[in-house]
Amino acid sequence: xxxxxxxxxxxxxxxxxxxxxxxxxxxxxxxxxxxxxxxxxxxxxxxxxxxxxxxxxxxxxxxxxxxxxxxxxxxxxxxxxxxxxxxxxxxxxxxxxxxxxxxxxxxxxxxxxxxxxxxxxxxxxxxxxxxxxxxxxxxxxxxxxxxxxxxxxxxxxxxxxxxxxxxxxxxxxxxxxxxxxxxxxxxxxxxxxxxxxxxxxxxxxxxxxxxxxxxxxxxxxxxxxxxxxxxxxxxxxxxxxxxxxxxxxxxxxxxxxxxxxxxxxxxxxxxxxxxxxxxxxxxxxxxxxxxxxxxxxxxxxxxxxxxxxxxxxxxxxxxxxxxxxxxxxxxxxxxxxxxxxxxxxxxxxxxxxxxxxxxxxxxx
Amino acid sequence: xxxxxxxxxxxxxxxxxxxxxxxxxxxxxxxxxxxxxxxxxxxxxxxxxxxxxxxxxxxxxxxxxxxxxxxxxxxxxxxxxxxxxxxxxxxxxxxxxxxxxxxxxxxxxxxxxxxxxxxxxxxxxxxxxxxxxxxxxxxxxxxxxxxxxx
Numbered sequence: 001x002x003x004x005x006x007x008x009x010x011x012x013x014x015x016x017x018x019x020x021x022x023x024x025x026x027x028x029x030x031x032x033x034x035x036x037x038x039x040x041x042x043x044x045x046x047x048x049x050x051x052x053x054x055x056x057x058x059x060x061x062x063x064x065x066x067x068x069x070x071x072x073x074x075x076x077x078x079x080x081x082x083x084x085x086x087x088x089x090x091x092x093x094x095x096x097x098x099x100x101x102x103x104x105x106x107x108x109x110x111x112x113x114x115x116x117x118x119x120x121x122x123x124x125x126x127x128x129x130x131x132x133x134x135x136x137x138x139x140x141x142x143x144x145x146x147x148x149x150x151x152x153x154x155x156x157x158x159x160x161x162x163x164x165x166x167x168x169x170x171x172x173x174x175x176x177x178x179x180x181x182x183x184x185x186x187x188x189x190x191x192x193x194x195x196x197x198x199x200x201x202x203x204x205x206x207x208x209x210x211x212x213x214x215x216x217x218x219x220x221x222x223x224x225x226x227x228x229x230x231x232x233x234x235x236x237x238x239x240x241x242x243x244x245x246x247x248x249x250x251x252x253x254x255x256x257x258x259x260x261x262x263x264x265x266x267x268x269x270x271x272x273x274x275x276x277x278x279x280x281x282x283x284x285x286x287x288x289x290x291x292x293x294x295x296x297x298x299x300x301x302x303x304x305x306x307x308x309x310x311x312x313x314x315x316x317x318x319x320x321x322x323x324x325x326x327x328x329x330x331x332x333x334x335x336x337x338x339x340x341x342x343x344x345x346x347x348x349x350x351x352x353x354x355x356x357x358x359x360x361x362x363x364x
Numbered sequence: 365x366x367x368x369x370x371x372x373x374x375x376x377x378x379x380x381x382x383x384x385x386x387x388x389x390x391x392x393x394x395x396x397x398x399x400x401x402x403x404x405x406x407x408x409x410x411x412x413x414x415x416x417x418x419x420x421x422x423x424x425x426x427x428x429x430x431x432x433x434x435x436x437x438x439x440x441x442x443x444x445x446x447x448x449x450x451x452x453x454x455x456x457x458x459x460x461x462x463x464x465x466x467x468x469x470x471x472x473x474x475x476x477x478x479x480x481x482x483x484x485x486x487x488x489x490x491x492x493x494x495x496x497x498x499x500x501x502x503x504x505x506x507x508x509x510x511x512x513x514x
Contacts, residue, residue: 193483301379301380301382302379302380302382303379303380303382303383303384303395303397306377306379306384307384307393307395307481310377310384310386310393311386311393311481311483311484312484314386315391315484315487316487321375321386321388322372322375325375325377325386326377328377329377329379332379333379
């Protein structure tokens with residue numbers, strides 16, 4: 001799949017690389033100019049031992065993109081492994097400079113485009129009016145948005161997802177389409193396609209003593225044991241389900257937009273004690289909504305878990321697919337897998353998961 | 365007839381007695397159980413289709429014709445889905461007969477089947493990965509004179 005091994009000419013590859021690098025440099029200059037005008041807003045995140053420095057050109061961008069990452073904030077910054085610079089045209093009045101990147105955006109139409117050269121990765125998302133760029137060798141990234149005031153809810157819930165995924169793959173941390181809840185001693189990965197009930201299950205555990213590591217995307221690793229690392233403290237629910245979670249009202253970020261968006265919750269400020277940076281994975285749990293009141297766990301096969309976890313991860317996130325598939329297989333071979341049949345009695349969800357974790361801990 | 369798993373387009377993981385297969389170009393993914401998973405792993409180990417048929421005919425002595433038809437039908441479905449491709453094994457050391465720890469006549473033959481899932485295909489087909497060029501998007505391979513013969 002990688003275009004890096006295609007039959008293109010060495011000369012044309014070098015030319016393309018140079019033109020892309022020149023375009024990226026021009027964008028970086030734009031950021032510098034915008035940032036000096038609006039005032040840079042610097043934040044540091046700590047993700048599984050890696051420091052990420054984020055420079056926003058203006059406070060509005062920071063207010064839009066930081067809430068989902070606030071639980072990873074690092075007051076005393078270490079030397080960053082990755083530096084991300086973010087700016088938008090609406091807030092600065094300055095558009096993308098001409099060059100390969102702006103041409104790529106123009107030519108992309110309405111379709112998501114992923115482009116990569118020898119050292120630079122780029123993702124163009126026309127519907128989100130957003131471009132992500134990473135220079136892997138230099139550990140420098142740029143994120144451009146058309147308008148920080150008009151960012152879709154899936155971007156606010158999972159900001160910088162492409163940049164962080166690209167970068168963390170270099171450190172053997174792989175993004176998965178899964179939620180996770182547990183304690184410092186261990187927890188469960190919640191796997192399933194969109195709509196399977198990952199968010200419902202994760203949010204039902206919030207005030208139960210089980211801590212929240214994510215409802216949609218997390219990082220996983222296998223060194224030395226299966227481990228999940230929290231990336232986002234956001235959660236989404238269908239707006240019709242909001243009334244089933246009245247305790248979450250302090251974290252509801254978009255009460256005025258529930259007619260057109262999913263309900264977004266930023267848990268970092270409202271429920272800081274309910275969050276965790278990660279834990280060892282003790283089981284993979286596949287939520288599914290079932291009729292009736294009863295909530296129960298039923299043992300299932302590793303293949304069922306891999307079918308629930310891998311395709312939606314690999315085809316959505318499209319990065320390091322082979323390595324991610326191998327790591328997911330390794331995790332699933334190491335831990336038991338269960339269906340979580342979720343009846344209407346949602347308070348049973350944390351109780352069942354806690355009982356499972358206690359049993360697994362006892363069996364170890 | 366020798367086949368090989370269509371790597372790297374196809375990736376697969378064996379989980380106990382099942383196999384999960386993902387085809388990157390079509391966006392389809394698959395599950396094999398029992399006999400299907402066994403046959404998949406025999407193909408991966410380099411056994412010919414004829415060896416595989418003989419193995420099941422030995423193991424299920426009363427189902428010779430059924431076995432042959434079922435294995436051929438299953439292998440055809442793997443080829444149709446581009447999960448395996450024909451392989452010239454003439455230069456290789458033969459994998460030899462398939463050994464059977466269960467011994468002969470292991471009871472009723474369970475016909476292999478291929479479970480296919482297509483619900484992720486839209487995600488893939490809308491989102492290809494390409495290389496940039498000086499004109500932005502899309503890149504088309506050049507037929508120019510500076511092609512390096514690699």
